[in-house]
Amino acid sequence: MPFVPDSVETTIRELLVDVLGVAPATVAAMTDDTPLFGALPELDSMAVAGLLTEMEDRLEIMIDDDDIDGDLFESFGSLVAFAKAKVRE
Amino acid sequence: MSPRPEYRSYQFAGHDENALCLGMGASRRILIIPPLFDEMNRCRRMLVQAMRGLADRGVGALLIDLPGCNESPAALADQSLSTWREAVTAAAAQLEATHIAALRGGALVDDGAPHLPHWRLAPAKGSSLLKTMIRTRIAGDKEAGKTTSEAGLIEAARDGPVELAGNVLGPAMVAELATAAPDEIAPVTVRVLGQDIAGSPLWLRAEPQDDPAMSAALADDLDRWSASCGG
Numbered sequence: 001m002p003f004v005p006d007s008v009e010t011t012i013r014e015l016l017v018d019v020l021g022v023a024p025a026t027v028a029a030m031t032d033d034t035p036l037f038g039a040l041p042e043l044d045s046m047a048v049a050g051l052l053t054e055m056e057d058r059l060e061i062m063i064d065d066d067d068i069d070g071d072l073f074e075s076f077g078s079l080v081a082f083a084k085a086k087v088r089e
Numbered sequence: 090m091s092p093r094p095e096y097r098s099y100q101f102a103g104h105d106e107n108a109l110c111l112g113m114g115a116s117r118r119i120l121i122i123p124p125l126f127d128e129m130n131r132c133r134r135m136l137v138q139a140m141r142g143l144a145d146r147g148v149g150a151l152l153i154d155l156p157g158c159n160e161s162p163a164a165l166a167d168q169s170l171s172t173w174r175e176a177v178t179a180a181a182a183q184l185e186a187t188h189i190a191a192l193r194g195g196a197l198v199d200d201g202a203p204h205l206p207h208w209r210l211a212p213a214k215g216s217s218l219l220k221t222m223i224r225t226r227i228a229g230d231k232e233a234g235k236t237t238s239e240a241g242l243i244e245a246a247r248d249g250p251v252e253l254a255g256n257v258l259g260p261a262m263v264a265e266l267a268t269a270a271p272d273e274i275a276p277v278t279v280r281v282l283g284q285d286i287a288g289s290p291l292w293l294r295a296e297p298q299d300d301p302a303m304s305a306a307l308a309d310d311l312d313r314w315s316a317s318c319g320g
Contacts, residue, residue: 019293045232047295049224049254053217054293065224065239 008084011058019051032077043073061086092144099180107160108184110151112144117315120186121152122177122195125218126256128292134299135291142308148315153180166250169261170269173198181205188315193292194218196271206318207277210286215269225254278314286310
């Protein structure tokens with residue numbers, strides 16, 4: 001079943017809870033401008049590895065690691081935008 | 090009072106491998122195949138607590154060390170999914186398991202004893218486990234100022250062992266992980282985390298964590314399931 005972009009944001013919120021162990025209330029309060037990398041202590045470069053693989057599995061996308069730069073995890077909005085673009089591909 | 094855990098061993102490939110056992114005098118004895126690699130360490134405590142819960146319910150449980158993991162005297166670099174599958178089969182026979190429960194990547198090696206009822210939680214593809222380990226290695230190298238590519242690591246893994254996220258994996262293991270998916274076996278009961286079992290995927294977390302409620306939910310489900318199918 002292909003993913004509809006509207007459900008992508010929900011999936012990303014679930015990922016942040018499941019993979020990073022961030023409190024659900026914290027994740028629920030996130031907006032596009034909420035900073036991630038550098039602001040969330042749970043999100044380090046090692047955690048990113050697991051996060052990317054779970055994103056691939058749950059959104060049924062392939063992520064080429066060469067596509068990834070520091071901006072991807074800059075904010076909640078940038079991460080959701082990246083995932084939505086991948087789902088549309 | 091809860092039964093005390095005891096260590097038993099099973100013989101595989103010339104080594105004694107450990108199995109943590111609880112309540113083995115029971116008529117039902119569930120062999121638990123843990124998640125693989127780092128994922129195992131992250132939820133071992135939660136699993137052992139689930140085993141205590143099973144023992145309290147009068148159900149035996151045994152958590153085996155796969156060769157090359159935990160207390161095993163064997164080298165991880167010599168292992169593959171094939172040797173692990175054979176080890177699970179040997180352990181099930183020698184320790185007289187009546188049921189097999191596999192979590193995550195454990196479901197990639199649980200199919201060597203088809204006469205026993207099987208249960209799986211959140212079965213994982215080998216390629217996903219491999220990809221995460223490769224990404225972790227690349228991220229670690231990057232922090233150390235080295236550039237490593239996925240293709241380069243896969244190439245190196247054809248000729249000899251490679252170190253991925255703290256695991257030294259031999260060519261057979263890397264090749265098998267790249268294509269492995271949980272085999273179709275019957276009968277098998279597949280549980281979805283969050284739907285069938287309340288809890289969170291502790292195996293994905295960076296740090297080992299505990300979840301007493303999830304341990305209790307697992308014990309409840311494994312008790313009901315194992316009572317419904319033989320033993």
